[in-house]
Amino acid sequence: MSRTVATARDTAGGSPATADAPRAPGAASGGTARPPAPAEPPADTSRAGAWAELLRLPALFTVPGDALAGAAAAGARPGPRTLLAIGSSLCLYEAGMALNDWADRVEDAAERPHRPLPSGRIRPAAALTAAGALTGAGLALAACAGRPALAVAAPLAATVWAYDLALKHTPAGPAAMAAARGLDLLLGAAATGGGTRAALPSAALLGSHTLAVTAVSRRETTGGSVLAPLAALATTGVLTGLVARRRTRLPAGRRAAAAPGLPGPNPAPAATDALTAALAAAYTATAARPYLHAVLNPSPPLTQRAVGGGIRATVPLQAALAARSGAQITSLLVAALAPAGRRFARRAAMRKVSIT
Helix, strand or coil: CCHHHHCCCCCCCCCCCCCCCCCCCCCCCCCCCCCCCCCCCCHHHHHHHHHHHHHCHHHHHHCHHHHHHHHHHCCCCCCHHHHHHHHHHHHHHHHHHHHHHHHCHHHHHHHCCCCCCCCCCCCHHHHHHHHHHHHHHHHHHHHHCCHHHHHHHHHHHHHHHHHHHHHCCCCCHHHHHHHHHHHHHHHHHHHHCCCCHHHHHHHHHHHHHHHHHHHHHCCCCCCCCCHHHHHHHHHHHHHHHHHHCCCCCCCHHHHHHHCCCCCCCCCCCHHHHHHHHHHHHHHHHHHHHHHHHHHHCCCHHHHHHHHHHHHHCHHHHHHHHHHHCCCHHHHHHHHCHHHHHHHHHHHHHHHHHHCC
């Protein structure tokens, strides 16, 4: 929900996942390094661009897959309440983005003066107000989805604020970020009505990925760490095997849809297994190569690329989790968010360059 797992700080990316302290140029959703803001850009463009930079809009494409994967894991068909859960997730995610910049405004003034707050394009009070308003909106949308959804959204919001204000620079930071992304997946399960218990394994898998990415991101501005990217590479391999493994039982709702009228548990069909394997392979391909490069040469640029690869890999992982639960159409919809996010990030980067 705050910046790292959704995106590294100077990028255009989770979970709830979401963010960490360092800023890596071009690390999220296929974004590119951003030049300093112009001294006197047009007022309307400057204001809109500053808020887009603060909120890191391209990173939003990593968020809807949480709720959709959660609904699939619970065996429920996505519906209006799932959309409310997605809206809640987006609001809480953006609240974390704004709050993270507010919490780091003193550090940014010294190290990253081009950021929206230290450059004066956005007032700190406005960023803090936006964080509070977005948090309130996220909780309100969750309440509209029902009490079970609100019961998950409340600790999710608390985790986002605790991470940004207290835990980010502590050993508990990566675990808090992992918890946020896992809770976001459970929010989708709770809102859709399928219950959260069946979605716990998927939440644990997504949280483990988030933990690994966040651990790598803590050294992305200094480099020098081989252990973190090596652990992330190993985690990717383990998660790929777990996600691609055939589930012995589909969620109850998915079993009924897959083979109506047949008694007993029904295994996932071959098409589902093939789709899950393909998406798991896409997850591995996206994350493993930059992790390996950071292991071989833990320089800041390659560590930043490793963080970016881990962030981008969140979407195919979400899609694989949905496919593993037998929700083929949902998994394809989630997978489509990856190229859409990259296109949006490129357009945002080109638009910013064009006014500088």
